[in-house]
Amino acid sequence: MTSRPDDKRHGIEGYDVEGTGRAIRRRPSAVLRGAAVVAVALMTASGAGAGTAGAQSLDPGSLVPSVAPGSLFGVPSLSVAALTQLGAPIPLTSVLGSVAAAGSSNFPRPGSSHPSGPVPTRDGSITQSTVRSVAPLFPGSINPVDRRAEVWTVTSASMQRTVRVEVYRAPDGVDAPNVYFLDGVGSESPSGWSTGMGWGDPALRDRAVNVIAPTGAPASMWSDWQADDPVLGPNQWETFLIDELPPLLEAGLPGTAAPLAHNGSWGVMGLSMGASAAVHLANTNPGMFDAVAGISGAYSTMDELGYQYARLTVAARNGDATNMWGPRGSQTWRDHDTVSDPSGLAGKTVYLSAATGRVGSAELGHFGSNEMILVDGHILEKGSYESTRRLESELAGVPGVDLRMNYMPTGIHNWPVFVTQMLPGMDHILSGLSPAVPTMRAAAGGVDPGSLGSSGSAGSQASAGSSGSVGSSGSAGN
Secondary structure (H helix, E strand, O other), X not given: OOXXXXXXXXXXXXXXXXXOOOEXXXXXXXXXXXXXXXXXXXXXHHOOOOOOOHHHOOOHHHOOOOOXXXXXXXXXXXXXXXXXXXXOOOOHHHHHXXXXXXXXXXXXXXXXXXXXXOOOOOOXXXXXXXXXXXXXXXXXXXXXXXXXXXXXXXXXXXXXXXXXXXXXXXOOOEEEEXXXXXXXXXXXXXXXXXXXXXXXXXXXXXXXXXXEEEOOOOOOOOOEOOOOEOOOEOOEHHHHHHHHHHHHHHHOEOOOEOOOOXXXXXXXXXXXXHHHHHXXXXXXXXXXXXXXXXXOXXXXXXXXXXXXXXXXXXXXXXXXXXXXXXXXXXXXXHHOOOOOXXXXXXXXXXXXXXXXXXXXXXXXXXXXXXXXXXXXXXXXXXXXXXXXXXXXXXXXXXXXXXXXXXEEOOOOOOHHHHHHOHHHHHHHXXXXXXXXXXXOOOOOOOOOOOOOOOOOOHHHHOOOOOHHHOOOOOOOOO
C-alpha cells in the first residue's frame, strides 16, 4: 500500500499514486486531518526529544536540508525524519490506539483512489479457463533476453473475465521451477516485476526459474471474495492461482507458444499485499508450494494491526472488505490469519523481510520532504515489521522450516525497501525448490517477437536498486 514519487513533481507538491500517473496534491481534507492525528500519535508514542542510545538513536544521515523543521500537516513538530527516528521504536499498535482515542479507529490512509483501469465485470460467455493469446512483452526490444518475457491473456471461469498474466521464461535448455510473483495493492499493468523489480536485475534474469506475474488484482488481497465488489469487481484469485492458471501454463497455446518448461516445483513471492497473500497461499496449499518469500507483509487478520492492514488495503482502492471476507471476525477472516496457524509451512523454505519504518537517508533521497509519503510509509512498514516479528516467533514452533529473516534498520513501506529484497528472496526460494533439469530442447516459447526496435525493455534498462524502479509505472506496495 504505497505511493510512488511523481518524477515530475518530486517533493512536497504532489505524488503519483501507485504508478497511475495521477499526481495528488496535498490539500486540507479529512484524509490529511486523519494523517495529522497519526502524526500526533507518532510523536506521543515515540517520546520525541528523549532520544536513546545505540541502534535506536537518531540517524544523523537522515537529517538533511531537504526536510526542514516546521509543521507536519499543520501540526507543529520536528522534521519528519526526526519524528520517525527519535526515541524507542514506535509500535503501530500504539498508533492505532491513539487514533482510536481521537475518534477514528478506522483511520483514513493518504493516497486512496479508485483503480487506475476500468472496473472488471463478469462476462457470462466465459465458462472455461483458456489461453486466448500469447504475445511478446517487449516487442520492440533488441535485447534477446527480453524475448523470454511474454504476455498471456487468459480467461478465468471463476471470475468470468480475462486476466493479463506476465510470464518470464527460464533461460533456454532447462526445465525450471515456477515461482509466482504477487504485486502490491495496485497490481498494475505492467507488473512490478517488469518495471525494474525483478526483470531489471540481470542477476535475476539469469536465474533458472520461470516467473509468473498475474496482474489486474488491485486491493484484492489476491483472495477469493464472498461477493463481487461494485468498485473492484469479481475477485477469485486463490482459485485462479491454484486451480485455473497452472494447467494453462502447462498447455501453452498450440501454434503460438510452447508450454512452460517446468520441472514440477512451485514457489511464490510477494510484496506488501502480495506478501500476505503469498505466505497464506503457501500455508494453505502445502502440497503445491515448497518455498515462499514475503517482503513487508502483514500476516495476521484477527488482531487490530492485521485487521487494519487488510481493511486499509481494500479501502485504498475504495473497495469494501466485507465483500471480501464478510464481517470482521468471521471464519473467513480467521482462515486467512497465518500467524494463528502457520503449520502448513512445516518443512518449507521461507524468506521474510521488513524494515523498521524509520526514515533514513535513502528514503529522503527518493522522496525528499514529501511528508505524506514518509508518514504513510513509516506507519505501514512499522506495522509490517511488527507482524513479521510475530510470524517469526510462531514459526519457531513449526518443524522443519528453513527460515531466513532480514530486518532492515531503516526504510519505509515503498520501493526502495522492496527492491533490495528481490534477489535474496528469490535465491532463498530457489534453495528450497527442485533444481532446474537440463534438456535437449530450447525453452523459448516460439512467440514471434515482432519487429525489433531500437530500445530495450524498461526492465532491462533499470537496475533493481536504481531510482528508476522507484516511481516507474507499475504496481506499488501493500
